[in-house]
Amino acid sequence: MKFEVLKSSVGEWLKGTGPESDIVMSSRVRLARNLAQYPFVGRASETERSEVEEFLRSRLSKTSVGSRLEYMDLGGLEDLDRQFLVERQLISREHADATGARGVAIDSAEQVSLMINEEDHLRIQCLHSGLDLQAVWEQIRGVDKEIEAVVPYAFHERWGYLTACPTNVGTGIRVSVMLHLPALVITRQIDKVFRSLHKISLAVRGLYGEGSQALGDFYQISNQITLGRTESELINQVADVVPVLIDYERRARDFLLEETERNVHDQVSRAFGILRTAQTISAEETMQLLSRVRMGVLLGLVDDLHVSDVNKLLVRTQPAHLQKMKGIDLDTKDRNIERARFLRSYFESGSSDEN
Amino acid sequence: MQCQQCDKQAMFHITELETGNVRELHLCEDHARVYLNQAEADSQQDDSDDGSGSIGVGQTAKELSEIDQKFCDMCGITFFEFRNQGRLGCPHDYVQFEEELEPLIANIHGEVKHTGCRPKRDKSAEDQSVLPESTEELTSVIGMRKKIREAVEGEDYEVAGTLRDDIKKILHKWHAEEPTK
Ligand SMILES: [Zn+2]
Numbered sequence: 276m277k278f279e280v281l282k283s284s285v286g287e288w289l290k291g292t293g294p295e296s297d298i299v300m301s302s303r304v305r306l307a308r309n310l311a312q313y314p315f316v317g318r319a320s321e322t323e324r325s326e327v328e329e330f331l332r333s334r335l336s337k338t339s340v341g342s343r344l345e346y347m348d349l350g351g352l353e354d355l356d357r358q359f360l361v362e363r364q365l366i367s368r369e370h371a372d373a374t375g376a377r378g379v380a381i382d383s384a385e386q387v388s389l390m391i392n393e394e395d396h397l398r399i400q401c402l403h404s405g406l407d408l409q410a411v412w413e414q415i416r417g418v419d420k421e422i423e424a425v426v427p428y429a430f431h432e433r434w435g436y437l438t439a440c441p442t443n444v445g446t447g448i449r450v451s452v453m454l455h456l457p458a459l460v461i462t463r464q465i466d467k468v469f470r471s472l473h474k475i476s477l478a479v480r481g482l483y484g485e486g487s488q489a490l491g492d493f494y495q496i497s498n499q500i501t502l503g504r505t506e507s508e509l510i511n512q513v514a515d516v517v518p519v520l521i522d523y524e525r526r527a528r529d530f531l532l533e534e535t536e537r538n539v540h541d542q543v544s545r546a547f548g549i550l551r552t553a554q555t556i557s558a559e560e561t562m563q564l565l566s567r568v569r570m571g572v573l574l575g576l577v578d579d580l581h582v583s584d585v586n587k588l589l590v591r592t593q594p595a596h597l598q599k600m601k602g603i604d605l606d607t608k609d610r611n612i613e614r615a616r617f618l619r620s621y622f623e624s625g626s627s628d629e630n
Numbered sequence: 631m632q633c634q635q636c637d638k639q640a641m642f643h644i645t646e647l648e649t650g651n652v653r654e655l656h657l658c659e660d661h662a663r664v665y666l667n668q669a670e671a672d673s674q675q676d677d678s679d680d681g682s683g684s685i686g687v688g689q690t691a692k693e694l695s696e697i698d699q700k701f702c703d704m705c706g707i708t709f710f711e712f713r714n715q716g717r718l719g720c721p722h723d724y725v726q727f728e729e730e731l732e733p734l735i736a737n738i739h740g741e742v743k744h745t746g747c748r749p750k751r752d753k754s755a756e757d758q759s760v761l762p763e764s765t766e767e768l769t770s771v772i773g774m775r776k777k778i779r780e781a782v783e784g785e786d787y788e789v790a791g792t793l794r795d796d797i798k799k800i801l802h803k804w805h806a807e808e809p810t811k
């Protein structure tokens with residue numbers, strides 16, 4: 276079964292490899308596309324949604340990319356399985372929580388995912404580890420070209436690719452880079468950085484959780500504009516700002532080491548200590564502590580642990596992953612106990628297991 | 631954390647600096663978009679006074695309600711419904727509401743003309759000359775399907791039959807035939 280395969284692996288984007296992967300977790304591009312001959316998803320009837328799904332599945336099966344992907348009918352899955360795909364970043368939360376005919380096609384490396392009947396009829400997503408936007412763009416453009424040869428995308432000379440929301444019209448492209456910026460958070464420079472990003476019309480959001488301090492210090496930077504610039508210009512807009520952010524974060528990390536090494540070392544060690552010994556722990560706390568430990572690993576303050584281990588734990592300690600591993604549904608209280616048990620045994624058994 | 635203006639989760643956390651005053655905003659994606667667009671419009675207001683940047687500025691209530699009642703010939707969505715949901719009903723809306731959408735789109739993107747990639751159809755599509763400037767003709771089947779439903783309701787099966795044939799022709803021309811079950 277497909278989920279067994281997914282369960283025993285982690286996505287390529289979590290490997291903690293790729294350029295600048297100490298700070299850049301992943302690079303992603305998604306394209307919004309619609310069929311010309313149907314209303315957009317939000318206005319389509321049940322029957323029309325099913326027809327869209329059937330049409331796309333049938334056409335995709337005729338492309339070489341489509342035949343390499345595994346298709347999952349989201350309506351036919353359990354809640355927990357959909358949640359699992361969200362945690363894996365293969366579908367959006369909206370896609371998971373929607374109703375009606377919808378599905379996703381995923382490649383075995385978990386780099387490409389095609390969401391059918393999300394907000395648009397088709398959303399193509401490509402995700403790589405580290406800072407790798409050019410390769411992501413080449414891969415997704417290849418997929419898009421194969422599909423457009425057999426699928427009549429809604430297109431207008433002036434407005435470009437037509438999308439359900441005018442915020443996506445034109446190129447339909449959303450370029451995003453997920454960054455781990457703990458030192459900028461600790462040194463309280465993060466808001467300043469974000470204000471400057473808003474000024475050049477880039478959006479910033481915390482990846483996990485809520486609150487002005489994004490849970491675990493993970494932030495996603497993406498383009499807001501989609502019309503009137505070429506795809507390359509929009510990619511470069513994000514790509515150009517990332518090295519600047521990397522430089523800020525590196526300098527903040529150096530500053531922490533030089534000025535407050537004992538404090539930082541203490542914070543990291545305490546975080547690691549809690550993760551190794553807690554008897555019950557929430558997803559939020561785990562995320563915060565893993566973020567500290569991740570920074571510690573990168574600053575050379577933690578031995579015997581790799582960045583890829585921390586990256587994997589960030590995903591595998593999330594609710595659906597824990598429950599899939601355990602094989603049963605757990606309520607919040609039991610999940611917190613199971614999460615602590617999983618973390619203890621992970622660190623006891625030596626961190627670099629193959630999963 | 632919740633959006634300060636609705637029940638959704640706040641995704642954007644904006645810190646505004648106003649003359650020695652720090653103000654924190656926590657907004658969902660939709661409200662942040664509205665807020666940021668508004669902030670931008672405000673800053674543009676200084677140099678241009680015509681207010682053409684957004685809907686509702688310089689228009690009377692009567693004019694607004696007339697705009698709200700406009701609807702799409704294909705999917706039937708009214709401009710009011712679009713304003714409420716923030717989502718359009720079908721590809722034809724970009725043509726039907728072009729005049730109303732233009733200032734909105736200009737406000738979001740700062741541009742009103744696509745310059746990126748364009749789709750290339752397979753060589754086997756019969757009439758390459760119609761592609762890909764616009765897929766309006768293909769989108770017209772949405773309206774034809776609606777007319778079929780109305781014809782069937784009125785028991786006008788002849789009209790319904792003709793429309794079905796017309797749809798088939800268009801789908802064939804555009805290489806968009808429904809998959810055979
Ligand atoms: Zn809101």
Ligand SMILES: [Zn+2]
Pocket residue numbers: 702703704705706707719720721722723
């Ligand atoms: Zn419409």
